[in-house]
Amino acid sequence: MSAVPLRLFWNARLDEVLRALIAIPSTQRLFNPYRDHNPAVEGPSAPRIRCQNLRIYLEATPPGTPLWLGEAQARRGACRTGIPFCGELALPRLGLPLIQPTNEALPDGPTARAIWDAAPDPLPLFWNAVSQHPHRGDGRTRSPTAAEIVVNLPVLRALIAWKRPSRILCIGRIAERAARDLPVPATYVRHPAQGGLQQFRIGAAAFIEQSD
Known part of the structure; x- marks a missing residue:
């Protein structure tokens, strides 16, 4: 395992985000990958x-970078790697010394692929309203509850206070709800799942164009 530069452990803002993440317990229908592991x-x-x-990903993202906020972790993304919208096969795209925690590499899910296809260069800061994997008890992803969104708000607020994103792209209504009271301009775009791919592409392109 590669050693992490010590400076990564001296960032009080980053430590605040991680402490808030780790403090959220897993349940029978919610898996916190920063706290627990899947022995399978x-x-x-x-x-x-x-x-x-x-740590490495957040340290590498400059303050002021636009934030693309998803709804919750998917079973093939941050649930496995720790990085939002990044499954094992996407980790090399970030150009960072990241490590695959799992025993196998799975292709990204359709939502992550849609987001990567639409994202500009340089990349936005990826995050989720719910930084755990909500599931039905059998691994299948479900929509997060209002209570799960509320529990994650301190994490999101700590991230915002540290990174000070210029704007937020809310991918789906759940993300929009989580960003409602944040002190950053937020734009809603249709979630790419369930027939929303084309509208997502149009909305994301318009958001990027307004940033230029």
């Missing part, structure tokens, strides 16, 4: 590796 696909060190990946 990874070893007990996986949560620590995901936290390390997230």
Whole structure:
């Protein structure tokens, strides 16, 4: 395992975000990958590796970068790697010394692929309204509850206070609801799932054009 530069551990803002993330417990229908591991696909060190990946990713993202906010972790994304919208095969695209926590690499899900296809260069800051994986008990992703969104608001607020994004693109209504009271201009765009792909592409392109 590659050593993480010590400076990554001296950032009080980053530590605040990670502490808030780790403090949220998993339940029978919610998996917190920064706190727990799935023995079917990874070893007990996986949560620590995901936290390390997230440290490196967040440190590498400049303050003021636009934030693209999703709804919740998907089973093939941050749930496995620790980085929002990034499954194992997407990690090399970030150009960072990140580590695969799992025993196997799965292709990204359709939402992550749509977001990567629409994202500009340089990349926005990726995050989720709910930084855990809400599931139905069998691995299938479900929509997060209002209570789960509320529990994650301190994490999102800590991230905003540190990174000070210029604007937020809310991908779906759940993300829009989470960003409602944040002190950053937020724009809603249709979620690419369930027939919304074309509208998402149009909305994301308009958001990027307004940033230029």
